[in-house]
Amino acid sequence: MLSLFKSRTEKLTMKKYxxxxIDDHKILLEGTQSLLSGLDDYEVSATASNGQRAIELLKTQDFEILVTDYELPDFSGLEIIRIAHSINPDIKVIVLSMHDDPSVVKGLLKENIDGFVLKNDAHSSLMQALDKVTSGKKYFSDEISEILVRQLNNPPEKSDLSPRETEIIKLIARDFSTKQIAEVLFISEKTVETHRKxxxxxxxxxxxxxxxxxAHSHNLV
Structure with a gap:
C-alpha cells in the first residue's frame, strides 16, 4: 500500500518538459496546445504567434523544448532556431510545418534541429517526436525521411548560379517583386521570370x- 502511494506521489511530482x-495561425496554435495539454510528461508553458514575442519568452523563461512553425510574419523559422540555440544550446527543437521543400529541409538540418513533423501528419507523429527528442534521438515524419533518402541517393548537381542569377536571388530574398527586380536591373519582367525558373x-x-x-543558408543576404 505504501509503495503504491509512493508511486502515485512520484508521478504527481515528476517534472514535466x-x-x-510558436505558430502564427491561431486555430492551429490553440489546437496543438490543447493536444499537448493532455500529456503527462509535457506542458505548454508559453505560446507565441510571432518571432518577436518568441524571442522575449526565450530570454525570460526556461524551456526544454521549442516547437515552432517554419514561416512566421516577422522572422523565419531558421532565425528563431538560431536565436533559440544561442540563448539555450541544450533546447530541443521540433519544426511543425506545412513546408516539405527539399531546400527547406536541408537548411533546417544544418541548424541541428531534433525533429520535423508536417502539419498534415497525424497528431500521434508530434507525440512520437516529443518522446524521441527527449530521449536524445531524432524524429522525422515519413515524408521528410523520404526527402532525405532521395537527397542522399540523388544529390543535386552544383548550382553554378550566374552573376545575374545571384543578383536576382538576393533581391528575391529581400522581398523585391518581379516588377521591382526588373526596374533595378533594367531588364524585362519576362526575363526576371525566366531567371527565377x-x-x-x-x-x-x-x-x-x-x-x-x-539564399540565407548560402550567405547571399
Whole structure:
C-alpha cells in the first residue's frame, strides 16, 4: 500500500518538459496546445504567434523544448532556431510545418534541429517526436525521411548560379517583386521570370520559401 502511494506521489511530482509553442495561425496554435495539454510528461508553458514575442519568452523563461512553425510574419523559422540555440544550446527543437521543400529541409538540418513533423501528419507523429527528442534521438515524419533518402541517393548537381542569377536571388530574398527586380536591373519582367525558373531548377527547389532559405543558408543576404 505504501509503495503504491509512493508511486502515485512520484508521478504527481515528476517534472514535466516545458514547451514553447510558436505558430502564427491561431486555430492551429490553440489546437496543438490543447493536444499537448493532455500529456503527462509535457506542458505548454508559453505560446507565441510571432518571432518577436518568441524571442522575449526565450530570454525570460526556461524551456526544454521549442516547437515552432517554419514561416512566421516577422522572422523565419531558421532565425528563431538560431536565436533559440544561442540563448539555450541544450533546447530541443521540433519544426511543425506545412513546408516539405527539399531546400527547406536541408537548411533546417544544418541548424541541428531534433525533429520535423508536417502539419498534415497525424497528431500521434508530434507525440512520437516529443518522446524521441527527449530521449536524445531524432524524429522525422515519413515524408521528410523520404526527402532525405532521395537527397542522399540523388544529390543535386552544383548550382553554378550566374552573376545575374545571384543578383536576382538576393533581391528575391529581400522581398523585391518581379516588377521591382526588373526596374533595378533594367531588364524585362519576362526575363526576371525566366531567371527565377532557372534558379529554382539549379538549386533543386520548387517554392519561393525554399529559394529564400537557400539564399540565407548560402550567405547571399
Amino acid at each position: 516545458r514547451i514553447l509553442l 532557372n534558379i529554382l531548377r539549379k538549386i533543386d527547389c520548387s517554392t519561393l520559401v525554399g529559394l529564400v532559405n537557400y
